[in-house]
Amino acid sequence: MPGSISVACGFDQGSYTVTLSSTDPGATFSPKTFLVNFGRVVGNGVFAVTFSTVGVQSVSTTITSNMGSPPLRGHFVSPANEFNVVSR
Numbered sequence: 001m002p003g004s005i006s007v008a009c010g011f012d013q014g015s016y017t018v019t020l021s022s023t024d025p026g027a028t029f030s031p032k033t034f035l036v037n038f039g040r041v042v043g044n045g046v047f048a049v050t051f052s053t054v055g056v057q058s059v060s061t062t063i064t065s066n067m068g069s070p071p072l073r074g075h076f077v078s079p080a081n082e083f084n085v086v087s088r
Contacts, residue, residue: 001083003059005034005045007074012039014069019062020076024085026052035066051085058082 005018016036020029028050035042051057061076 001049001051003047003049003078005041005047005061007036007039007041010072010074011036013072014038015066016069016072017064017066019064020047020049020059021062022049022051022057022059024051024053024057027057028052051083054085054087056082057085 007018015038018034018036020032021027022029030048030050032047034045034047049059058081059076059078061074063072063074065071
């Protein structure tokens with residue numbers, strides 16, 4: 001599944017790493033992490049996720065503060081956050 005990230009609300013306070021994860025333990029992301037510097041995603045923010053487990057799977061993020069930036073709460077928001085993965 002293709003996707004992209006954008007940021008808002010608080011990311012302008014410093015540098016952060018956003019790491020993607022899934023309820024599917026075998027899911028792979030390309031890329032898995034994004035750097036956000038003072039409100040801007042470094043690069044185009046585009047990612048792809050490949051699920052490996054059949055069933056309803058979701059995507060989430062973890063936000064880590066870099067270089068002494070203030071902690072930031074946030075979460076993954078998407079029109080489609082859950083995906084029904086079926087076998088081919």
